Amino acid sequence: MIKVIFLGPPGAGKGTQAVRIAEKYDVPHIATGDILRAAVKEGTELGKLAKSYMDKGELVPDDVIIGIIRERLSQDDVKKNGFILDGFPRTLPQAEALDELLKEIGMELDKVIYLNVEDEEIVKRLLARGRADDREDVIRNRLEVYRKQTAPLIDYYTSKGLLAEINGVGDINEITQKIEKAIGVNG
Template sequence: MIKVVFLGPPGAGKGTQAQRIAAKYGVPHISTGDILRAAVKEGTELGKLAKTYMDRGELVPDDVIIGIIRERLSEPDVKEKGFILDGFPRTIAQAKALDQMLEELNMPLDRVIYLNVDDEEIVKRLLARGREDDTEEVIRKRLKVYREQTAPLIDYYSEKCLLVEIYGVGDIDEITAKIEEALGLKG
């Protein structure tokens, strides 16, 4: 059973690496964005609530996100195989809520994988994707928000002796191998 959180700035490769580990080891990959879209599509109560914020172009509040994550972590596949969280938590408040949830579910975190990639590499990667909304100005704004809201989680999880920092630049297979090693998995 794998119980891990992937942390890192936008464009660090969290989604790519989380999907690779999830596919190889049969562990549910829980992406906040995917869960929100699924909850909205399925018309769950929390999904309907999230949709009201999304339709107005607003961020979905912590309590709604936390509720949706709680629902997902309570599903049978997670109880059986664990989880890889990608995009949650994003703040200390969310991390504390996750701690409480996992304690209630008796599923303590194994590790927090922090993919460290410098800002210039992030800008280069995201510009290379060629998305219209990925201008250098927007990317740098997202990095600023990340540093303000999410970067404090690095110290939070480091103090709990859960954080493993992996340099997220280089060969994708080599980065995956480093993550597997950090999680105590066979390559």
């Protein structure tokens, strides 16, 4: 069983690496961004609300995200194999809510993987990705929001002895191997 959070700025490679680990070890990959984008695409009430925040490069409110996570972590595949959280938590209140939720369901985190990538590399990557919300002004705003709201999680998880910092630039396979080593699974 693997219970891991992936942290890092938008475009650091969290999704790519989380999917690789999830597929290799048959662990559910829980990406809040995917869940939110699906809701936006479907035009649900949650989707419309989420879109109004996402279009400005702002974070979707905690209560909405935490509700989605609570529902997902209670499913059988998570109880059997664990989880990889990608894009959550993003703020200290979310991290604290996750701690409470994990306590409720009798699980503990194994590791928090922090993929560290410099801002200019992030801007380059996200502009190349070509999503509608990946304009340079929006990207830079997202990085600023990240620094203010998400970066404090690095200290939070370091103080709990859970953080493993990995350089998110380089060969994809080598980055995956570093993550596997940090999590304590054999590549």
